[in-house]
Amino acid sequence: DAGITQSPRHKVTETGTPVTLRCHQTENHRYMYWYRQDPGHGLRLIHYSYGVKDTDKGEVSDGYSVSRSKTEDFLLTLESATSSQTSVYFCAISARDSHYEQYFGPGTRLTVT
Amino acid sequence: DQQVKQNSPSLSVQEGRISILNCDYTNSMFDYFLWYKKYPAEGPTFLISISSIKDKNEDGRFTVFLNKSAKHLSLHIVPSQPGDSAVYFCAASNGGGKLTFGQGTILTVHP
Numbered sequence: 001d002a003g004i005t006q007s008p009r010h011k012v013t014e015t016g017t018p019v020t021l022r023c024h025q026t027e028n029h030r031y032m033y034w035y036r037q038d039p040g041h042g043l044r045l046i047h048y049s050y051g052v053k054d055t056d057k058g059e060v061s062d063g064y065s066v067s068r069s070k071t072e073d074f075l076l077t078l079e080s081a082t083s084s085q086t087s088v089y090f091c092a093i094s095a096r097d098s099h100y101e102q103y104f105g106p107g108t109r110l111t112v113t
Numbered sequence: 114d115q116q117v118k119q120n121s122p123s124l125s126v127q128e129g130r131i132s133i134l135n136c137d138y139t140n141s142m143f144d145y146f147l148w149y150k151k152y153p154a155e156g157p158t159f160l161i162s163i164s165s166i167k168d169k170n171e172d173g174r175f176t177v178f179l180n181k182s183a184k185h186l187s188l189h190i191v192p193s194q195p196g197d198s199a200v201y202f203c204a205a206s207n208g209g210g211k212l213t214f215g216q217g218t219i220l221t222v223h224p
Contacts, residue, residue, distance in 0.1 A: 104156030
């Protein structure tokens with residue numbers, strides 16, 4: 001199994017509060033991704049990173065920001081959480097020899113009340 | 114605009130039979146396709162992939178078929194086992210490593 005951890009695994013927060021989710025990898029992979037999974041939508045890309053301090057927007061980036069100051073850590077921040085951001089969030093890293101095959105962390109279930 | 118679609122939300126098969134999961138795409142620029150399997154409360158796990166230069170890729174019980182003219186791919190599982198019960202996602206890439214996922218199909222294999 002790829003060494004990917006996510007923290008926290010579960011979080012309940014109130015509308016309007018800031019929230020930061022962390023993804024940590026021990027594989028030293030260059031590429032990292034944040035997705036959200038919602039019923040009827042599959043997984044949708046929020047932001048991704050090609051390296052330290054090198055990030056870009058995905059399909060559903062509004063309301064989210066990311067940072068990557070170290071190879072092993074990729075942070076996803078909801079500056080002011082809304083109920084529409086209630087979801088399961090997955091971090092992924094690219095495989096060592098192909099950046100198409102991504103390997104996923106266990107997920108963070110976020111509930112915004 | 115759903116560029117990758119899995120039109121069957123669920124599929125139920127008997128143990129030992131073949132499971133066929135289908136996926137359609139609209140973007141002709143997609144050049145690499147993948148299938149992921151997901152159990153509840155876990156992250157998706159990579160299952161099998163296929164490049165657009167091929168029409169078939171096989172790995173044990175799993176075979177993926179690609180029909181580029183129809184913009185259709187399918188995953189065959191033979192024989193199906195109860196442990197295969199999970200949600201299956203197809204995904205596609207047009208380069209750069211970004212994946213576009215379908216909505217998923219829930220497979221249930223009955224003993």
